[in-house]
Amino acid sequence: MAYNEKVLDHYEKPRNVGSMDKDADDVGTGMVGAPSCGDVMKLQIKVDDNGVIEDAKFKTFGCGSAIASSSLVTEWIKGKTIDEALTIKNKDVAEELALPPVKVHCSVLAEDAIKAAVKDYREKQQKKGA
Ligand code: FES
Numbered sequence: 001m002a003y004n005e006k007v008l009d010h011y012e013k014p015r016n017v018g019s020m021d022k023d024a025d026d027v028g029t030g031m032v033g034a035p036s037c038g039d040v041m042k043l044q045i046k047v048d049d050n051g052v053i054e055d056a057k058f059k060t061f062g063c064g065s066a067i068a069s070s071s072l073v074t075e076w077i078k079g080k081t082i083d084e085a086l087t088i089k090n091k092d093v094a095e096e097l098a099l100p101p102v103k104v105h106c107s108v109l110a111e112d113a114i115k116a117a118v119k120d121y122r123e124k125q126q127k128k129g130a
């Protein structure tokens with residue numbers, strides 16, 4: 001299968017691989033799975049007091065496209081506000097990486113992981129405020 005160069009680049013040199021303390025107040029964790037293939041993606045964000053994502057990490061157990069998608073979105077969301085991060089669509093990821101149709105769900109995983117991480121972060125903030 002002919003993989004796009006950007007996919008290979010992210011696959012071979014994934015950015016921001018790792019984990020953060022999931023219990024920290026300023027960290028949101030999103031864990032999502034793709035039912036069709038069983039791949040799993042964990043994406044974490046660290047958010048400052050102004051709602052800006054200062055750091056992002058991922059761990060993906062899955063195919064090269066899923067790894068590339070998660071690596072790419074960690075780069076994209078760093079320095080963005082959480083609201084801006086939520087505007088990233090899987091279509092943007094699939095286009096940037098030129099994913100073939102059978103691999104589009106790998107980019108959906110990345111969009112879902114961002115949403116799940118933001119949701120987790122917001123729930124923590126609400127609890128803190130309550
Ligand atoms: Fe095996 Fe995605 S199905 S890597």
Ligand code: FES
Binds near residue numbers: 036065106
């Ligand atoms: Fe399932 Fe890529 S093949 S996430």
